[in-house]
Amino acid sequence: MEKKIRKLEKELADYEFPYDALEKDANxxxxAIKKVKDLKKQVKKMEDEKKKLEEEIENLRQKWKIVKSxxxxIINxxxxxxxxxxxxxxGMMNKRVRSRNSKTLLKLSDSIHFENGHQKTQEEESARLNAEAAAKAKKAE
Structure with a gap:
């Protein structure tokens, strides 16, 4: 029996309970729990930032609508x-053109009147000369 006890003591001495492994696992x-908590905090911060950015984007959209309007x-x-x-x-160009046209018509009208008057004078002169020539011809007969 004593041998059995020594044998068991020896086995017990050789047997090491894996406290270190359990401690490592626990650590x-x-x-991991701390990392999860940190990640949850980061997610919360990111969600808050996302909300702020969405609000800012909406404000910018409203401002853009106002600026676009x-x-x-202004364009209209x-x-x-x-x-x-x-x-x-x-209108100014039309007025100038009408003014030029009026002046041109006046000049043209004056020119036509002059030409007509001059032509009448020439016809009268020609008729007078013909009459004189006819009178001379009658006298000469």
């Missing part, structure tokens, strides 16, 4: 203004 679990208004006003300027310039 690993604790570390103003820009369209500019187009209208350009049309008015174009119509004004076209």
């Amino acid at each position: 690993g679990v604790i570390t 103003r820009l369209n208004k 006003e500019t187009i209208c203004y350009k049309r008015k300027i174009s119509m004004f310039l076209q």
Whole structure:
């Protein structure tokens, strides 16, 4: 029996309970739990940042709509203004053309009257000369 006891004591001495392995596993679990907590905090921060960014994006979209509306208004006003300027310039050009045409017509009219008057004078002169020639011819007969 004593041999058995010594044998068991020897086996017990040779047998090591894996406390170190259990401690390492426990430390690993604790570390993993801490990492999970840290990751949850990071996820929470990221979600908060995401909400802030979404709000900022929405604000920027609203501002963009306002700016776009103003820009369209300015563009429409500019187009209208350009049309008015174009119509004004076209009117001025038409006025100048009418003025030039009137002056040209006046000159042309004066020229025609002069030509007609001159032509009548030439016809009258020609008729007078013909009459004189006919009178001389009658006297000469």
